[in-house]
Amino acid sequence: MIEFEQFSFWYPGAAKAAVEAVDLHIPEGELALVVGHTGSGKSTLLRAVNGLVPHFTGGHVEGRVVAGGRDPRDSPPREFADTVGVVGQDPLAGFVTDTVEEELAYGMEQLAVPPQVMRRRVEEVLDLMGIARLRRRALRTLSGGEQQRVALGAVLTSSPRILVLDEPTSALDPAAAEDALSAVLRLVHDLGATVLAAEHRLERVVEYADRLVVVHEQRVRDGKPAELLRDAPLAPPVVELGRLAGWDPLPLSVRDARRAAGALRSSLTGVPARVAPVVPGDARDGLLARRVVVAYGDAVAVRDVDFTAAPGEVVALMGRNGSGKSSLLWALQGSLRRSAGSVSVAGQDPAAASRATAAALVALVPQQATDLLYCDSVAAECTAADQGAGAVRGATRSVFGELVGGAGIDDATHPRDLSDGQRLALALAVQLSGRPRVLLLDEPTRGLDYTAKARLAGQLADLAADGMAVVVATHDVEFVAHTASRVVVLAEGEVVTAAPTQEALAGSPVFAPQVAKVLAPLPWLTVDQVAAALTARSVAHG
Amino acid sequence: MATVTAGVTRTRRQGHLLARPLHPLAWWLWALGLAVAASRTTNPLLLATIVAVATWVVFARRTDAPWARAFALYLAAGLAIVLVRVIFRVVFAGNQGTVVLVPLPEVSLPGAATGIALLGDVTAESVLAGVYDGLRLATMLICLGAANALANPRRLLRSMPAALHEVSTAVVVALSVFPQLAESFVRVRRARRLRPVAEKGRVAALRRIIVPVLEDALDRSLMLASSMDSRGYGRRGSRSVVLSRLTAGLLIAGLAGLCIGVYALLDGTAPRYLATPMLLAGIAVGVVGLVVSGRSVHRSSYRPDRWRAAECVTAAAGLLAGVAVFATAQVDPVDLYPSLTPLSWPQLPWLALLGIVVALLPAATPRSESGVVGTT
Numbered sequence: 017m018i019e020f021e022q023f024s025f026w027y028p029g030a031a032k033a034a035v036e037a038v039d040l041h042i043p044e045g046e047l048a049l050v051v052g053h054t055g056s057g058k059s060t061l062l063r064a065v066n067g068l069v070p071h072f073t074g075g076h077v078e079g080r081v082v083a084g085g086r087d088p089r090d091s092p093p094r095e096f097a098d099t100v101g102v103v104g105q106d107p108l109a110g111f112v113t114d115t116v117e118e119e120l121a122y123g124m125e126q127l128a129v130p131p132q133v134m135r136r137r138v139e140e141v142l143d144l145m146g147i148a149r150l151r152r153r154a155l156r157t158l159s160g161g162e163q164q165r166v167a168l169g170a171v172l173t174s175s176p177r178i179l180v181l182d183e184p185t186s187a188l189d190p191a192a193a194e195d196a197l198s199a200v201l202r203l204v205h206d207l208g209a210t211v212l213a214a215e216h217r218l219e220r221v222v223e224y225a226d227r228l229v230v231v232h233e234q235r236v237r238d239g240k241p242a243e244l245l246r247d248a249p250l251a252p253p254v255v256e257l258g259r260l261a262g263w264d265p266l267p268l269s270v271r272d273a274r275r276a277a278g279a280l281r282s283s284l285t286g287v288p289a290r291v292a293p294v295v296p297g298d299a300r301d302g303l304l305a306r307r308v309v310v311a312y313g314d315a316v317a318v319r320d321v322d323f324t325a326a327p328g329e330v331v332a333l334m335g336r337n338g339s340g341k342s343s344l345l346w347a348l349q350g351s352l353r354r355s356a357g358s359v360s361v362a363g364q365d366p367a368a369a370s371r372a373t374a375a376a377l378v379a380l381v382p383q384q385a386t387d388l389l390y391c392d393s394v395a396a397e398c399t400a401a402d403q404g405a406g407a408v409r410g411a412t413r414s415v416f417g418e419l420v421g422g423a424g425i426d427d428a429t430h431p432r433d434l435s436d437g438q439r440l441a442l443a444l445a446v447q448l449s450g451r452p453r454v455l456l457l458d459e460p461t462r463g464l465d466y467t468a469k470a471r472l473a474g475q476l477a478d479l480a481a482d483g484m485a486v487v488v489a490t491h492d493v494e495f496v497a498h499t500a501s502r503v504v505v506l507a508e509g510e511v512v513t514a515a516p517t518q519e520a521l522a523g524s525p526v527f528a529p530q531v532a533k534v535l536a537p538l539p540w541l542t543v544d545q546v547a548a549a550l551t552a553r554s555v556a557h558g
Numbered sequence: 559m560a561t562v563t564a565g566v567t568r569t570r571r572q573g574h575l576l577a578r579p580l581h582p583l584a585w586w587l588w589a590l591g592l593a594v595a596a597s598r599t600t601n602p603l604l605l606a607t608i609v610a611v612a613t614w615v616v617f618a619r620r621t622d623a624p625w626a627r628a629f630a631l632y633l634a635a636g637l638a639i640v641l642v643r644v645i646f647r648v649v650f651a652g653n654q655g656t657v658v659l660v661p662l663p664e665v666s667l668p669g670a671a672t673g674i675a676l677l678g679d680v681t682a683e684s685v686l687a688g689v690y691d692g693l694r695l696a697t698m699l700i701c702l703g704a705a706n707a708l709a710n711p712r713r714l715l716r717s718m719p720a721a722l723h724e725v726s727t728a729v730v731v732a733l734s735v736f737p738q739l740a741e742s743f744v745r746v747r748r749a750r751r752l753r754p755v756a757e758k759g760r761v762a763a764l765r766r767i768i769v770p771v772l773e774d775a776l777d778r779s780l781m782l783a784s785s786m787d788s789r790g791y792g793r794r795g796s797r798s799v800v801l802s803r804l805t806a807g808l809l810i811a812g813l814a815g816l817c818i819g820v821y822a823l824l825d826g827t828a829p830r831y832l833a834t835p836m837l838l839a840g841i842a843v844g845v846v847g848l849v850v851s852g853r854s855v856h857r858s859s860y861r862p863d864r865w866r867a868a869e870c871v872t873a874a875a876g877l878l879a880g881v882a883v884f885a886t887a888q889v890d891p892v893d894l895y896p897s898l899t900p901l902s903w904p905q906l907p908w909l910a911l912l913g914i915v916v917a918l919l920p921a922a923t924p925r926s927e928s929g930v931v932g933t934t
Binding site: 063066068071072092093094095096097098100101102104106109110111112113114117118121122123124125126127128129130131134135138156170171174349351371375379380382384386387388389390401404432446447 | 712727730731734737745746748749750751752753765766767769770773777778781782783784785786787788789790791792793856857858859860861862
């Protein structure tokens, strides 16, 4: 159905190919999952299927692609609208009309589908995607998951034989992501569509994939998921656990892993769960908030919340969308006016302090980290931050250098050209320039791949070890398991759980990470902890 | 047999009266008819009737959609226009007429502005002149507001001729950019306050907000463009090159004719044969161009608004109001422009009033079910 033959592509002016010598054959009805780091050429590969690459981007192509029997090089993407359906990351950015029903019909109108057929297909797709009750709603008022369902439906109405999904869930929160993914899986199973998808949340999809396409350093390998995942650069926790325990075949789902894990569980029973002990400092030197209330008119976003973050600890703030996480963070930082309660950082209220003083007390990295950046190069951004904070020249640049690790980034790079992870690192470096006592992060892991997440987890741990109090609002359970020492769960603006990570996550059906689900009732949360426990056990036995 | 026929007839009539939104063009014709009527008179009684009719129909027929709720804004804007007119009359042209309401001293400006006098006695004539004038403008504005409240402006774009489809899509997209810009502006400004550095100077601060907002907008438009491209926007289908050149030529010729005609019509010294004949010829060629290119456009329309009896009634009722006022202008123009010197109580021209009251009819056409929920 989709063929790549010795396909290489260079973006205009680029010396290095975005993808090189790709040979790939995807037969009809397969779900092929494309994995790879951000910037590895995944998107290029996907966009070549309907000719967006090179028609939309420009650039140089070698080799050829055939999708549904036609070569996208001969005709522009619009002539492929009836063969290839494309769904992108941000559904809202791709909407052309403004209500659900019109959006579903838009593609068919362009294809001149007769009105009766159009009417019938819209009704069918409304049911298929479970969005019939939304038909008259304005697209902007829908939740993220609903929007992505509409975007999928809008592509389906043109009945394409190939679906290309470019990280359909990476801009969504986990609940919305589940919502969108279940719709995709339904298409694959019930309609037998040929699907080529890139997806960050591997752990949810990999068990359904027929083929895994690994893009690594511009090269492409493909094969059965269980075989390729043995040494793929990115893998979900359950696969890493399988690699550690040497299971064969490699389990792809929690269910398979649990059935394979009997021996591991019994060998770990009795081994003490030694989680690196965190000794937090005095909360009075960190963040101390009492009975904080945030209300917008009649709507109460945060209701009488007591919250502390002591120097040296990483606190995870969890809860569903709209539970008040962001409001609490902004109120703790001081920009959002609280209706009642007190906040003190080392004895001072950041809301009452001047901007310069407040920056030395508490820093916040907002959800859209790029909103913080406004200069046209990395160097200018760092200099501006140094000047603002009165720091030594070059301080921010060196912090940024540490944060991005070995990756040598040119000073003249425009912040928009950085990868998601690097951009977050730059925003973090800028916010750290004031040397704050407390660092708040709002959903930092959105759009990051496993490697970038692991790097961020390490950085936060280092900052905490240096005596900073770190608070992370996130949905990402695996990230919390790696990073946080304490978890606070909010619901409807109130604290419903406040406990050490182990206790808060392990027993919970919603919040338990994959490793905890496989090993329950044993207390381990991450592969690293299991590895440490196995070493400790072999030392004790040996 | 007879009963069956009766049954069929009844069913059909009920089908006509089912709740549905009227064709947006019908509402716009109705409102334009009323606005034309308003433009032809300063009689406050007639103007007040027009405002009352428009308001009544809006309240009887509007949905709870966001654009419908904006009608109150138009009413407020109308009131503001009247007030501003009156204030200007009092301040800058105060001393006309004889019926003094409030005696005020006149202020002559010194120096370069010699000869200009401010204030002076407030007379009934000048206040009324301001009210009449302002009311006419306000009424026309309120008529347009009524059309906007009753017909989704975007649906009006959807009923454009097929040839203009691509243009109207572009307009729809442009309309949706504004709420997005506002959203990202608020977000970026909020984030900007988080940075320790306080910007020096307002221009620099503004630039630092506008640059990310525009970058955001540019990113979004690129994404939208690629999404539209993948979904078939601008497909040529089977249209031949010759045909598209022909239609382009027709449209340009039509437009040129239209421009020359309008110019000649407004410029009295231009030769007459360039005026109306050229205008008509231009329109004719343009219409042929639209029809030809519309035929070749390879697309269909989902649930198009249909033009039925209710639409005819609505459009006719509005146009009738306009016609009635025009007819009155031929027969009895005095009552349309009530005299200010000497002051007299305005008379009601019955023909014009009757025409305007007919425009109430659409209030009784089938009410539309509630429209789009939420804000756009």
